Amino acid sequence: ARIGGPVMAHVSRRLFMAATPAALVGVTAAQPEERPRAAEPDDQYPVTPSERASEFVGACHVQFDNVKAMLEEDAGLAKASWDWGFGDWETAIGAASHTGRIDIIELLIAHGARPTIFTLATLDRVDALRDLLENVPNVDALEGPHSISLYRHARAGKAERVLEYLEGRGATDTNPFAIEKAEAEPYFGVYTWGAGETEHFEIGWFERMSAISLKRPGFASRNLMPLGDHTFSPAGARHVRMRFDVEEGTPVRLHVPWAGRTRTAERV
Numbered sequence: 001a002r003i004g005g006p007v008m009a010h011v012s013r014r015l016f017m018a019a020t021p022a023a024l025v026g027v028t029a030a031q032p033e034e035r036p037r038a039a040e041p042d043d044q045y046p047v048t049p050s051e052r053a054s055e056f057v058g059a060c061h062v063q064f065d066n067v068k069a070m071l072e073e074d075a076g077l078a079k080a081s082w083d084w085g086f087g088d089w090e091t092a093i094g095a096a097s098h099t100g101r102i103d104i105i106e107l108l109i110a111h112g113a114r115p116t117i118f119t120l121a122t123l124d125r126v127d128a129l130r131d132l133l134e135n136v137p138n139v140d141a142l143e144g145p146h147s148i149s150l151y152r153h154a155r156a157g158k159a160e161r162v163l164e165y166l167e168g169r170g171a172t173d174t175n176p177f178a179i180e181k182a183e184a185e186p187y188f189g190v191y192t193w194g195a196g197e198t199e200h201f202e203i204g205w206f207e208r209m210s211a212i213s214l215k216r217p218g219f220a221s222r223n224l225m226p227l228g229d230h231t232f233s234p235a236g237a238r239h240v241r242m243r244f245d246v247e248e249g250t251p252v253r254l255h256v257p258w259a260g261r262t263r264t265a266e267r268v
Helices: 013-018 050-059 064-073 075-079 092-098 102-110 117-122 126-135 150-156 160-168 181-187
Strands: 081-083 089-091 189-192 200-206 211-215 222-228 231-234 242-247 250-258 261-267
Touching (some): 075 092, 089 092, 117 160, 181 200, 181 250, 189 250, 200 250
Antiparallel strands (some): 189 261, 222 231
């Protein structure tokens, strides 16, 4: 699934400043190796600011050095999670698991992160995975962040024993987002519910996953799973069913339910 946005694009200003001489103003010569200090408490103190959790979970996909630096500042981030949209919650260790970053997984566990069934698949822990799948009802129907399957987690970690076991249970490397581009194109466009700069959804195409994507400006794109009858679920949120109204073969509005309410956006 696509995981764009600013959290993946840059090192935080705080970490950047900590690495520069300017950050050492006021530190005496007797303390040359003092570690960078966390930001001053703000109005969310002592709760971790949401943007910091977002930055950390984003870094845990691929950025080992950033993860290590942030954990040195705050080990509690190892248990951080972030909602990419519609309840597609992803933990720090979940991010490292589906990208196959075993080095980041091990670092997070050392700082208190809680492994999941998807982590076990990435790490090729076939015995532990087997015990869960064969003794806990419906576990094999679970999906990881962004609707990424156990099979794809195992493939990311090059977990040969887990892949063999899952294939023996009939698992395959399926893409729940796949749709023919010609079938997707009629949905492309802008659907708005207000006059504000961000009060609209942009429906487009994500080539790598052969998927329709939905994006609200300023937020991460969400790939959409086709369910038939002009209905889709966003990545990591099969409980959400968004529906296009179609008139004379053309989608004209989009109904997006969320948290007990439905937002209707008209195509422009």
